[in-house]
Amino acid sequence: MGFQRFLRMNSSNKQDPLFHLVKSIIGFSPVDLSLYKRVFTHTTMEKTAENGQKINYERLEFLGDAVLNTIVAAHLFESLPQNNEGSLTLMRSKIVRRDFLNMVGEQLGLIDHLSSNVPTKNHSLHVHGNLFEALVGAIYIDLGFERCSSFVFHKMILPFVDLNKLEYMVLSYKSLLVDWFQKKRIKYAFEVELDHGAELANHYKATLLVGGKAVAKARAKNKKRAMEKVAKRAYFKFQDNIKSIRHKH
Secondary structure: OOHHHHHHHHHHHOOOHHHHHHHHHHOOOOOOHHHHHHHOEOHHHOEEOOOOOEEOOHHHHHHHHHHHHHHHHHHHHHHOOOOOHHHHHHHHHHHOOHHHHHHHHHHOOHHHHOEOOOOHHHOOOHHHHHHHHHHHHHHHHHHOHHHHHHHHHHHHHHHHOOHHHHHHOOOOHHHHHHHHHHHOOOOEEEEEEEEOOOOOOOEEEEEEEEOOEEEEEEEEOOHHHHHHHHHHHHHHHHHHHOOOHHHHO
16 A cells, blocks of 8 residues: 555544544554445445455454464464463463353444344354454454554453463363273273253253263253263362373363
8 A cells, every 4th residue: 555545544434433432442443444444344235346256244254264273373472482383272272262252342342333134142152252352363463563563462361361371271171081981901981872851942961971980961952062061070089190281282
C-alpha cells in the first residue's frame, strides 16, 4: 500500500464508527476496515463483493486459525525451553482448543457486533471462537504479524493462559488411560451399548473392563461422551500408578 493511499484511508477511516470499535477491541488503529466488516458479517447475510466473492468471516477464520497456532507455538517455544516437541504440541492443543477460544471470543464481546439473520441466542457457542479466529486473521493481513502477535498475547495469553495449570490439564482421560494401559501391557476393553432407560432420548452405557473385570461404568447421550466419562471415573482409581503426567498429558 502506497504511503499517500495509507494516509487517505487512515483519515477517512477515523470518521467510521467501525474504526473506533475495532481500535477499542484490538488496541491498534485499523487501516483496512473492509477486513473487519467481513469479521462481523455472518454467512446468513448472503453478501457478495463485485467480483462475486462472498463477504463473511469464514475465509478470515481459516487464516486466523493457522496464524493463531503459529503465535501460540512461538510463545510456547520461548516460554518452555525444557519441553520436547510432543509436550509443546500437546500444550498448544490445550490453548487453541475450541472451548477455550469460544471463551476468549465471548469475553471480547465479538458477537455483539455481528451482522446476522440469525438471532444471537440461536447461534452455536462456537461462533465466539470463530469470530476470534477471524479477527486474528484480519489483524494479520491489516497490520502484520508483530501487531497480531501483540494482540493475541495481551488479549488471550496474558489474561487467560496459565502454563503451570495447563501442564496438568487432561484433554482426554480416555487417551491418557489407553496410553498407560498400552505401555504397561494391561488388557482393557471399552464396551458401549444403547441404554434406553427411562428418558425419552436414547443414552449409551459405557463400561471399562480391565483384566476382564469392570472397573467403571457411565452413561451419556452419545458414545464418545460415554467413553470419556467412564474413562474419567476409572482414571481416579489408577492415578497413583500413572507416572509422568506432567510432560505427557
